[in-house]
Amino acid sequence: MELNRKSYQGVWNIVRFNWPFYVVAGIVILLVIGIAGYFSGLIFYFLLAAALAALGGMLVSLVVSHYIYDRSSLYDFGWLDGLDFQKAGSALTVNAGFDETTEILQHKFPFLRFAMADFYDPRLHTEPSIERARKIYPPKPEVLKVYTSDLPYGDQQFDIIFVLLSAHEIRNPKERILFFLELKRVLREGGKIIVMEHLRDLPNFLAYTIGFFHFHSHAAWIKCFELAELKLEREEKQTVFISLFILTKK
Incomplete structure (x- = not known):
């Protein structure tokens, strides 16, 4: 592990260590969006909202992790x-x-x-x-x-x-x-x-x-x-x- 941490090292490690989760989550989100196209009205908006919420949750977790492990003073000790x-x-x-x-x-x-x-x-x-x-x-x-x-x-x-x-x-x-x-x-x-x-x-x-x-x-x-x-x-x-x-x- 390098002493001088790179700007995105923490969040990039999280992605590398947990890549199967992100791959599966991405596939599921795309499938839900694709399935939503076969519906209209309330069902369409519900499926689209669910897919966007899942994507948003994933992005929020990565942004927070980037803040904690790459932008905060945590590893300055x-x-x-x-x-x-x-x-x-x-x-x-x-x-x-x-x-x-x-x-x-x-x-x-x-x-x-x-x-x-x-x-x-x-x-x-x-x-x-x-x-x-x-x-x-x-x-x-x-x-x-x-x-x-x-x-x-x-x-x-x-x-x-x-x-x-x-x-x-x-x-x-x-x-x-x-x-x-x-x-x-x-x-x-x-x-x-x-x-x-x-x-x-x-x-x-x-x-x-x-x-x-x-x-x-x-x-x-x-x-x-x-x-x-x-x-x-x-x-x-x-x-x-x-x-x-x-x-x-x-």
């Missing part, structure tokens, strides 16, 4: 500047099959020693787009394959743990809790776990319609953190579509 990392020495980034942030973080925090982990397991995390992403951007040799319930690190090994736009791929709530318990175990006293996620909320529904079901609700995240005995030190929005949770040990 300026929102981390208020956190005191100067005394930290070790960091862990945990991803789910596709890592587009570690290299940027390494450049921003050159004094940190980074370890990289990938918990993607196709038997448990069944999102097809991840497999396509891995073919386009194969994991680096230094990325360690891990299991969510058994991280191969020592107790209190890391000062900072980054879990950015990846933990939502853990669909099973129990697995998600075990994962955060493991993160707590390998986090040093006074350390921070930084979680960044879309939420299953109104802004993401308006942006992605039924696609927002791929995310978890705010209540689900808070419950997960509580059951993992982690303290929510800070919560804020990085754009209206992205939530940031900063966690510490209780």
